[in-house]
Amino acid sequence: MSATHTPPAAADNFAADHPPFDLDVCIVGTGRVGLPLGLSFLEAGVAVTGVDVDAALREAVNTGRMPFHEPGYEALIASRRFVVHADPAVVARARAIVITVGTPLHNHIETDLRQIQRVLESVAPHLRRGHLVCLRSTVAPGTTHFVERWLHRHTDFKVGRDLLLAFCPERIAEGKAYEEIRSLPQIVGAEDAESQEAAAVLFGRLAPEIMRTNFVSAELVKLFNNIARYVHFALANQFALIADTHGANIHEIRHMANHHYPRNHIAAPGLTAGTCLRKDFGMINEWSPYPDLLLSAWKMNEYIPAFLVQHLRQRTPLQDRRVAMLGYSFKADTDDVRDSLAPKLYRYLERETPLEIRVSDGNLADPTPAESGTAPLRNWPLDEALAEVDCVFVATNHREYGPALQRLALTRPHAWVADIWNVGGIDQIFYQAGALLR
Numbered sequence: 001m002s003a004t005h006t007p008p009a010a011a012d013n014f015a016a017d018h019p020p021f022d023l024d025v026c027i028v029g030t031g032r033v034g035l036p037l038g039l040s041f042l043e044a045g046v047a048v049t050g051v052d053v054d055a056a057l058r059e060a061v062n063t064g065r066m067p068f069h070e071p072g073y074e075a076l077i078a079s080r081r082f083v084v085h086a087d088p089a090v091v092a093r094a095r096a097i098v099i100t101v102g103t104p105l106h107n108h109i110e111t112d113l114r115q116i117q118r119v120l121e122s123v124a125p126h127l128r129r130g131h132l133v134c135l136r137s138t139v140a141p142g143t144t145h146f147v148e149r150w151l152h153r154h155t156d157f158k159v160g161r162d163l164l165l166a167f168c169p170e171r172i173a174e175g176k177a178y179e180e181i182r183s184l185p186q187i188v189g190a191e192d193a194e195s196q197e198a199a200a201v202l203f204g205r206l207a208p209e210i211m212r213t214n215f216v217s218a219e220l221v222k223l224f225n226n227i228a229r230y231v232h233f234a235l236a237n238q239f240a241l242i243a244d245t246h247g248a249n250i251h252e253i254r255h256m257a258n259h260h261y262p263r264n265h266i267a268a269p270g271l272t273a274g275t276c277l278r279k280d281f282g283m284i285n286e287w288s289p290y291p292d293l294l295l296s297a298w299k300m301n302e303y304i305p306a307f308l309v310q311h312l313r314q315r316t317p318l319q320d321r322r323v324a325m326l327g328y329s330f331k332a333d334t335d336d337v338r339d340s341l342a343p344k345l346y347r348y349l350e351r352e353t354p355l356e357i358r359v360s361d362g363n364l365a366d367p368t369p370a371e372s373g374t375a376p377l378r379n380w381p382l383d384e385a386l387a388e389v390d391c392v393f394v395a396t397n398h399r400e401y402g403p404a405l406q407r408l409a410l411t412r413p414h415a416w417v418a419d420i421w422n423v424g425g426i427d428q429i430f431y432q433a434g435a436l437l438r
């Protein structure tokens with residue numbers, strides 16, 4: 001496609017010629033990253049608006065409700081001063097366009113860039129001379145260069161002459177956006193001084209510190225942050241398996257290894273996945289043909305659901321038994337199920353042909369959202385899920401599960417528990433509920 005606007009005079013210094021933008025920022029894609037960012041800009045006194053293709057999300061935000069769990073923004077969203085539009089033409093009013101759409105993986109080891117491509121197509125006709133375009137979605141190395149090429153191919157604007165372009169990754173953890181947007185250093189990647197300065201000024205409205213670099217290094221900062229965590233947790237999971245092989249207790253070993261020892265910190269085992277950690281490793285591997293450490297980490301983390309099912313089955317049969325699965329989202333105290341390993345655990349449990357599998361997750365609606373090939377499931381109230389149950393799998397470490405297992409211990413002391421998160425607090429992965437009373 002080709003934009004319809006008139007090209008600016010070449011070699012003009014556009015920095016000296018600001019068009020009359022009446023907004024500072026337009027966030028394109030106001031999901032779990034874009035909405036907290038927009039609300040934080042609002043709180044910082046930035047004139048900000050949003051664009052999103054999701055009508056239900058727009059309806060929620062524009063009537064003062066958070067469409068998902070992200071604490072800290074209650075008053076800001078209720079003020080209705082952050083408005084999300086359907087029409088991308090609104091970007092023409094804002095000096096900066098921040099793109100925060102999703103970047104999932106295809107089924108191959110390949111980033112699905114369709115959301116970014118559609119944003120570029122929808123925004124291009126409304127681009128104006130002097131616009132700053134900030135890509136903030138997590139992307140594979142080289143993607144911001146692709147955006148630059150796309151703009152040169154499909155518009156009459158040139159980056160560094162008519163448009164400014166930067167990659168400024170989002171590094172918040174879900175559930176902590178309100179604090180972290182204000183406290184984390186912001187990385188600004190750009191290839192020309194004016195783009196870098198404009199993006200630094202913009203994110204300087206929020207962040208205590210700005211670190212400047214080029215496109216690819218900024219892309220890699222984000223990926224390395226996430227992949228380091230993914231590998232760190234894979235190592236913790238591998239240690240849990242090794243300890244189990246030797247009949248040893250990973251929690252006890254971990255406690256002693258970490259206690260007053262200054263040189264490393266071994267993480268707790270768990271179901272490690274989620275929309276960022278799992279997919280971001282794929283973005284790196286897209287560009288590497290060799291088997292490597294990252295693929296091993298992937299295999300390790302992906303194996304944990306099978307490990308839990310196999311090892312509980314060694315202790316008690318699962319066939320024809322009543323099984324509860326506590327937690328369905330990918331991590332504690334979130335309502336996000338994207339790339340969660342819990343649906344995979346559910347499917348492995350189904351293969352054991354139990355009488356019933358009762359899924360319970362108080363952070364989610366009933367039925368649960370469909371995820372990775374598993375249809376919506378009945379979401380049981382916690383105590384109903386545990387009534388008359390034979391086995392319990394703790395798939396997510398939501399805070400209410402420790403007390404719930406204590407109640408189970410009183411009513412069903414012989415029920416078996418697979419508790420990789422140690423929510424029972426007795427430093428064992430597999431135990432009978434009665435052990436919680438000792």
Ligand SMILES: NC(=O)c1ccc[n+]([C@@H]2O[C@H](COP(=O)([O-])OP(=O)(O)OC[C@H]3O[C@@H](n4cnc5c(N)ncnc54)[C@H](O)[C@@H]3O)[C@@H](O)[C@H]2O)c1
Nearest residue numbers: 029031032033052053054101102103118119137138170174
């Ligand atoms: N969720 C996190 O905690 C987190 C943290 C850091 C980085 N990231 C990265 O940020 C990016 C966004 O993630 P997210 O969790 O916010 O995803 P999300 O799916 O919650 O939000 C993306 C939003 O973009 C909208 N959208 C899609 N196409 C659009 C279009 N053409 N025009 C306008 N809006 C469009 C969607 O409707 C959705 O509301 C991803 O690259 C992700 O990896 C996410």
